Amino acid sequence: MIVVMKKGATSQEIGEVIRRVEQAGYEAHLSQGVERTIIGIIGDGRPLSGDNISLWPGVERALPILKPFKLASRDFHPQDTVVPINGVKIGGQEIVVMAGPCAVESREQIHETAQALKTSGVKILRGGAFKPRTSPYDFQGLGKEGLRLLRQVKEEFDLLVVTEVMSPGDIELVAQYGDILQIGARNMQNFSLLHAVGETRYPILLKRGMSSTIEELLMAAEYILSRGNQRVILCERGIRTFENYTRNTFDISAIPALKSLTHLPVVADPSHATGRWELVAAVARAAVAAGADGLLIEVHPHPEEALSDGAQSLTPERFACLMEELRRVAKAVGRSLSGKGTDAT
Ligand code: PEP
Ligand code: MN
Numbered sequence: 001m002i003v004v005m006k007k008g009a010t011s012q013e014i015g016e017v018i019r020r021v022e023q024a025g026y027e028a029h030l031s032q033g034v035e036r037t038i039i040g041i042i043g044d045g046r047p048l049s050g051d052n053i054s055l056w057p058g059v060e061r062a063l064p065i066l067k068p069f070k071l072a073s074r075d076f077h078p079q080d081t082v083v084p085i086n087g088v089k090i091g092g093q094e095i096v097v098m099a100g101p102c103a104v105e106s107r108e109q110i111h112e113t114a115q116a117l118k119t120s121g122v123k124i125l126r127g128g129a130f131k132p133r134t135s136p137y138d139f140q141g142l143g144k145e146g147l148r149l150l151r152q153v154k155e156e157f158d159l160l161v162v163t164e165v166m167s168p169g170d171i172e173l174v175a176q177y178g179d180i181l182q183i184g185a186r187n188m189q190n191f192s193l194l195h196a197v198g199e200t201r202y203p204i205l206l207k208r209g210m211s212s213t214i215e216e217l218l219m220a221a222e223y224i225l226s227r228g229n230q231r232v233i234l235c236e237r238g239i240r241t242f243e244n245y246t247r248n249t250f251d252i253s254a255i256p257a258l259k260s261l262t263h264l265p266v267v268a269d270p271s272h273a274t275g276r277w278e279l280v281a282a283v284a285r286a287a288v289a290a291g292a293d294g295l296l297i298e299v300h301p302h303p304e305e306a307l308s309d310g311a312q313s314l315t316p317e318r319f320a321c322l323m324e325e326l327r328r329v330a331k332a333v334g335r336s337l338s339g340k341g342t343d344a345t
Contacts, residue, residue, distance in 0.1 A: 247275020
């Protein structure tokens with residue numbers, strides 16, 4: 001149920017609605033827009049009975065949210081959510097590119113990548129230290145050493161870092177080194193992990209499960225939001241279909257669909273979506289044209305030597321060309337690209 005307050009409802013009236021809702025044993029979640037306040041009432045499915053909420057002081061109307069996701073829904077929060085992270089805003093007018101290797105492999109590798117990305121205007125470096133690999137015999141990431149290497153280059157080049165967390169016990173460790181915690185496709189429905197990051201206030205990049213529907217992705221986000229963490233960024237990274245020329249099938253329509261269903265920022269990962277570096281640029285451009293708020297792109301200084309996902313990694317040179325193309329596409333759809341050159345085009 002959402003309670004739409006009248007324009008100009010007083011803070012006492014808002015406070016009184018929250019008090020009554022909580023007294024009845026429900027949670028009240030506030031969404032304060034420029035014009036009006038909306039209060040989401042979340043319970044365990046029992047109807048809030050006995051009272052005609054639309055007659056309460058300051059209330060304009062009360063209506064049910066028919067969708068299964070509530071706090072993630074645009075009905076509850078009509079305006080776009082912008083997630084600010086140490087000076088970078090995700091979900092605003094600027095499209096934010098996060099780039100870097102699949103995994104941190106060595107000091108030289110992450111240093112060379114970060115240096116090149118900084119020159120291209122990137123503000124957020126990606127790199128896995130804890131890697132969820134299909135095979136237990138494949139490189140699993142450098143763990144804490146990988147996090148340390150990320151922090152060194154983060155400080156040297158003044159970058160933010162997005163890196164994956166795989167278990168609730170690692171959240172605090174990963175958050176000491178990274179600015180955004182990534183929940184990978186394989187963990188999208190790891191509910192104890194979702195609950196645990198929901199209890200924090202760290203920004204979360206939530207990737208779509210490889211066989212998950214749009215609604216399941218939004219329900220996963222709802223787990224995080226319902227614990228009070230509003231800093232959720234969604235990521236379309238391709239889904240599994242019968243097609244096997246590409247690693248996954250990029251679901252481009254998920255971008256406008258998500259943008260209409262939810263207020264949360266939506267980014268796209270053309271690297272895992274395609275699995276082939278030669279397709280990454282076209283899919284990245286398409287994602288920006290479709291309304292993505294950002295991109296997550298794998299870049300490796302020597303893709304042929306990469307310990308994971310070399311086939312889908314761009315070289316820094318190819319990535320630099322792509323950034324220029326993306327700048328033009330962004331401009332064509334009324335957006336800009338973060339970083340260097342923003343004013344020049
Ligand atoms: C990744 O970003 O490195 C990754 C493992 O992606 P996904 O979880 O989408 O497969
Ligand atoms: Mn990868």
